[in-house]
Amino acid sequence: MSAVTAEHGHDDHHDDHAHGPEKGWLRWIITTNHKDIGTLYLLFALAMFFVGGAMAMVIRAELFEPGMQFVDPKFFNSMTTMHALVMVFGAVMPAFVGLANWMIPMMIGAPDMALPRMNNMSFWLLVSGVLLLASTLFMEGGAPAGGWTLYPPLVLQTGKALPFAIFSVHLLGISSILGAINIVATILNMRAPAMPLMKMPMFVWTWLITGFLLIAIMPVFAGAVTMLLTDKFFHTSFFDAAGGGDPVLYQHIFWFFGHPEVYVMILPTFGVASTIIPVFARKPLFGYSSMVYATASIAFLSFIVWAHHMFTVGMPIAGELYFMYATMLIAIPTGVKVFNWTATMWKGAMTFETPMLFSIAFVVLFTLGGFTGLMMSVAPVDFQYHDTYFIVAHFHYTLVPASVFILMAAGYFWLPKWTGHMYNEKIGQLHFWLSTISVNILFFPQHFLGLAGMPRRIPDYAIQFADWNMISSIGGFIFGASQLLFLWIVIDTIKGGTGEKVTDEVWEDAHKHGLEWTLPSPVPYHTFSTPPTVIPCDHN
Amino acid sequence: MKKTKQLFASATLVTLGLQSAHADYALNLMQGVTKVSNDIYDLHMLILWVCVFIGIAVFGTMFYSMYHHRKSRGHQAANFHENTTVEIIWTIIPTIILVAMAIPATKTMIELDNVQNSDMSIKVTGKQWYWDYEYLGTGVHFESHLDAASEKAHRDGSDPHGVPHYLLNVDRPLVVPVGKKIRFVFTSADVIHSWWVPDLGWKKDANPGFINEAWTSVDKPGTYRGQCTELCGRDHGFMPIVVIAMEQNDYDNWVKTTLAKQEEKPDLSDLSREQLMANGAAVYLKNCVSCHQIDGAGAPGDYPALRGSAKVNAGVDPLIGFLQAGTSKMPSFAKLKDNELAAVITYIRNAPELGNKVGDEIQPKAITPVYDDDDK
Numbered sequence: 001m002s003a004v005t006a007e008h009g010h011d012d013h014h015d016d017h018a019h020g021p022e023k024g025w026l027r028w029i030i031t032t033n034h035k036d037i038g039t040l041y042l043l044f045a046l047a048m049f050f051v052g053g054a055m056a057m058v059i060r061a062e063l064f065e066p067g068m069q070f071v072d073p074k075f076f077n078s079m080t081t082m083h084a085l086v087m088v089f090g091a092v093m094p095a096f097v098g099l100a101n102w103m104i105p106m107m108i109g110a111p112d113m114a115l116p117r118m119n120n121m122s123f124w125l126l127v128s129g130v131l132l133l134a135s136t137l138f139m140e141g142g143a144p145a146g147g148w149t150l151y152p153p154l155v156l157q158t159g160k161a162l163p164f165a166i167f168s169v170h171l172l173g174i175s176s177i178l179g180a181i182n183i184v185a186t187i188l189n190m191r192a193p194a195m196p197l198m199k200m201p202m203f204v205w206t207w208l209i210t211g212f213l214l215i216a217i218m219p220v221f222a223g224a225v226t227m228l229l230t231d232k233f234f235h236t237s238f239f240d241a242a243g244g245g246d247p248v249l250y251q252h253i254f255w256f257f258g259h260p261e262v263y264v265m266i267l268p269t270f271g272v273a274s275t276i277i278p279v280f281a282r283k284p285l286f287g288y289s290s291m292v293y294a295t296a297s298i299a300f301l302s303f304i305v306w307a308h309h310m311f312t313v314g315m316p317i318a319g320e321l322y323f324m325y326a327t328m329l330i331a332i333p334t335g336v337k338v339f340n341w342t343a344t345m346w347k348g349a350m351t352f353e354t355p356m357l358f359s360i361a362f363v364v365l366f367t368l369g370g371f372t373g374l375m376m377s378v379a380p381v382d383f384q385y386h387d388t389y390f391i392v393a394h395f396h397y398t399l400v401p402a403s404v405f406i407l408m409a410a411g412y413f414w415l416p417k418w419t420g421h422m423y424n425e426k427i428g429q430l431h432f433w434l435s436t437i438s439v440n441i442l443f444f445p446q447h448f449l450g451l452a453g454m455p456r457r458i459p460d461y462a463i464q465f466a467d468w469n470m471i472s473s474i475g476g477f478i479f480g481a482s483q484l485l486f487l488w489i490v491i492d493t494i495k496g497g498t499g500e501k502v503t504d505e506v507w508e509d510a511h512k513h514g515l516e517w518t519l520p521s522p523v524p525y526h527t528f529s530t531p532p533t534v535i536p537c538d539h540n
Numbered sequence: 541m542k543k544t545k546q547l548f549a550s551a552t553l554v555t556l557g558l559q560s561a562h563a564d565y566a567l568n569l570m571q572g573v574t575k576v577s578n579d580i581y582d583l584h585m586l587i588l589w590v591c592v593f594i595g596i597a598v599f600g601t602m603f604y605s606m607y608h609h610r611k612s613r614g615h616q617a618a619n620f621h622e623n624t625t626v627e628i629i630w631t632i633i634p635t636i637i638l639v640a641m642a643i644p645a646t647k648t649m650i651e652l653d654n655v656q657n658s659d660m661s662i663k664v665t666g667k668q669w670y671w672d673y674e675y676l677g678t679g680v681h682f683e684s685h686l687d688a689a690s691e692k693a694h695r696d697g698s699d700p701h702g703v704p705h706y707l708l709n710v711d712r713p714l715v716v717p718v719g720k721k722i723r724f725v726f727t728s729a730d731v732i733h734s735w736w737v738p739d740l741g742w743k744k745d746a747n748p749g750f751i752n753e754a755w756t757s758v759d760k761p762g763t764y765r766g767q768c769t770e771l772c773g774r775d776h777g778f779m780p781i782v783v784i785a786m787e788q789n790d791y792d793n794w795v796k797t798t799l800a801k802q803e804e805k806p807d808l809s810d811l812s813r814e815q816l817m818a819n820g821a822a823v824y825l826k827n828c829v830s831c832h833q834i835d836g837a838g839a840p841g842d843y844p845a846l847r848g849s850a851k852v853n854a855g856v857d858p859l860i861g862f863l864q865a866g867t868s869k870m871p872s873f874a875k876l877k878d879n880e881l882a883a884v885i886t887y888i889r890n891a892p893e894l895g896n897k898v899g900d901e902i903q904p905k906a907i908t909p910v911y912d913d914d915d916k
Contacts, residue, residue, distance in 0.1 A: 066700045066701070067693065067700045068694050072839070074839060077776070141841030141842055142841060145774075154772060241747075241748055241750060247732060247748060247749070248747060281617065282611070282617040283619065284621045287621065288621070312742070313745045313752075314744065314752035320653065321646060328641070332634050343626070346605045346609065347617070347618040348609050349611040349617040350606060350610045350615075352610070364602070367595065371595060374587065375584070378587055378641065381587070381645070384580055384741065448566070448568075452568075455767050458767070461707065462707045
């Protein structure tokens, strides 16, 4: 290890003179450095997390009590639509791309991403796309209000905002595709020669697979929304029965994109959890190769199960049964993952710093979301669950205390490496406990609401749903407020944190688990100008 | 300190809320009133218990490990990894559980799908934002809208707690006989809707331009409530479903009276201004308010305002023609009877809450048909 860092100390000295960061604000516009771009992605995602969160607060405020109190039903629909789009395309996906930018080159011993200029472009396309999307809130007729799935014919009733929303989806799609191509190219071409595929860190593996998913699905989504555009403005009838089309066709295309898309938000999560848990259990990941195969199986299955989002749309019985069986299969590789994390913890020497706490909460609460997913895979029962708060609870469990919690865990885990400062562990743990308790107050009662018969996407509800809605809203407000602690911690850590100088490996024996911990803290602007020869690998 | 106070305040609020909203809530899926809904309930409970069992095993192991295998207790980390036997076992056991679940699920799915040999058929058309029911072959055909009390309460912001079955009540419920296999055919006139009555055990999408089928056979008389479950625009939350299941005799009588009522010619005699306004307000609340809103302000960018509108406040005859013919943006209201049309026109021209004050009254006889509808 010492040999590696010493070598790099020398390189960095050289780099400081030759290619340091641009001075001033221009650095953040024109940068092609993977660490700068990673930072931009992560900060942008954090900002959007609060924007999307504010929309969620509007939703929960309106649902606090029965009756219409604050917003108009149409605006409520815009809020549910925009909350989802902003969180999916503005917060969760960019956050994982940001992590990929920061960590993948450092994890595989590469000096930067394979395509640095394209990297810059994909970030700024993302910003343009999200700003364009946000601008629709101020257009005549309001922002899209037909749900994030943009189902026709309803979405075609959108006012002036429709073409802008569609173009924004195009931009976001291009941004994602470029980002994914860059990540795949980096992983396949830029690894240190001493690192074969089956010695890559799990985070790199999950992103390699996610990258292929994105490249496969984003063009499909772009095609679907383009057909919406031509149906609306150029007299085509892809989705209009009056012209020989079929509105359900859109749903098939959308979910062919949409189901892998939800895995785009969870596969890198698996990678981060598989990185963090071994460090704090002080034990290698239990089954590295089965984790790789399980990830690949989940990715493969994600392409052949899409119509389980459409069990009630009116499919022939053969379709219902096929999609039920295929969906049930996903439980097997997902189970393998959960068992693996448990076996990794088993007989370890665990400590519970904030990243580990968030990771454990992820394993438990993601599994809860997985259970409800398994319940919904049973097609006849889904005829009850579909489009109720039961599914709202399900996918929020797989997104908030899963994807978002792991992003928090990653933040706490790598911030000391990125900044060279230690975050405030006490505030971190306070943030963890407040988030974990409130997220359950927020989402657990929604299972009851759904089972009791409350449909999703309604701005007002019958009196018997009042109690759990109020509790859910209170959980939501506490959860929302608690995230300000995270914001404080990020700013505080960047500014110096506890003042304690962190070591290169930050966490005890972390250097055994990944190349990034062999680099100095904070990480120099340029790293691995020559590939490392010793690959820390805690498996076979 | 401030935070604790706020927390305490919210906690008090929850307690008060719980008390005031008298515990009418449910935690679990309802069993429902049909064989299929009971089968679905059993499947739901089966898989729920499977999940609870797996959860206890996995989380139990994890929490045991978190307690015993922690560094602070001096536990030394083992270094084992990869064990093919264990990995095969934890792949095979879930597979067996899944197959065991798939068998009853397949049976129920096939049963749910079998619409053959039905005793009667009802065509359900979803519309923004109400349901249209047509009893095929009998001539019974009517619309089912959110009831006036709920409609008013959610629009004028009054406290909904006193409204009976708030948002789950309709002006005209769907009536069906018990013990008969009823086939439903679903379609839509505009966007996609979805028809769901939890007690029947299923929901089905109503797609424009296509027909979907489903069936039910209700075991016991009663009133069963549900809602539209596919986002269908502004008033998606305000198009409930009420099904009343009754004994065959009662049902037969209901069909007779309903048909007789449908045949009745509307009373076209002159009405007082007060009567016209009151009737007009009711017609407005049912047919116009979704778009033009309770205060006539419309929805900027979507629906024009009636408040101060030139079209509303100018001549009566063009207005009658306009309502009967409709436009590409507004549906035709030729379905309204002459007395309803007269009342609603009087109302929109003179209602203070809509901000219009023409000062005239339009009598039913003044309505001349420019567009005839065979339902009239």
